[in-house]
Amino acid sequence: MTGKQVQMLGAALAGLVLLAAPATLAMPRYRLIAAHQLGYDRDDPLWELSRTVMPCTTCHLRPQGGQGWNTFGESLRAGFRAEPGAKFADVLYNVLKADADADGDGYPDALEFYARTLPGDPQSHPAKPVAQLQADFEKAGGMAQYAPKK
Numbered sequence: 001m002t003g004k005q006v007q008m009l010g011a012a013l014a015g016l017v018l019l020a021a022p023a024t025l026a027m028p029r030y031r032l033i034a035a036h037q038l039g040y041d042r043d044d045p046l047w048e049l050s051r052t053v054m055p056c057t058t059c060h061l062r063p064q065g066g067q068g069w070n071t072f073g074e075s076l077r078a079g080f081r082a083e084p085g086a087k088f089a090d091v092l093y094n095v096l097k098a099d100a101d102a103d104g105d106g107y108p109d110a111l112e113f114y115a116r117t118l119p120g121d122p123q124s125h126p127a128k129p130v131a132q133l134q135a136d137f138e139k140a141g142g143m144a145q146y147a148p149k150k
Contacts, residue, residue, distance in 0.1 A: 028065065033088050034058070038113050038146060058118055070120030072102040072109060089148035096146055106130060110146065111137055 056065035059073030115126035
């Protein structure tokens with residue numbers, strides 16, 4: 001291979017990496033759906049590329065996701081077992097509508113999403129008292145704001 005061919009091959013590989021970067025950095029499908037459904041996409045124009053908008057630890061035990069779900073993730077999995085074939089947005093809404101507190105920190109899961117804390121991590125909870133947060137949540141639209149988008 002000549003030096004020019006090596007340069008061209010290198011440039012082509014670099015181009016492929018740059019073209020693939022958005023796909024590899026983008027959120028997995030369920031996180032995209034949840035972020036949109038929960039309104040996490042409203043505050044950041046690059047939300048799809050941000051690991052901070054809705055981290056994997058929203059549902060998983062590990063920061064990179066994969067096998068191993070936290071208590072909130074297990075709630076979603078139970079929702080899918082109860083309704084095989086259901087759409088993710090519907091399962092998420094039904095889990096939140098149940099008004100459960102998956103991590104046992106005293107804040108219902110829907111309120112944790114509203115406050116942008118992690119419903120599967122008892123160390124991550126809103127700073128506001130439950131009653132005040134509930135009033136704010138209801139004023140903002142309550143559970144209707146989390147209804148699946150059609």
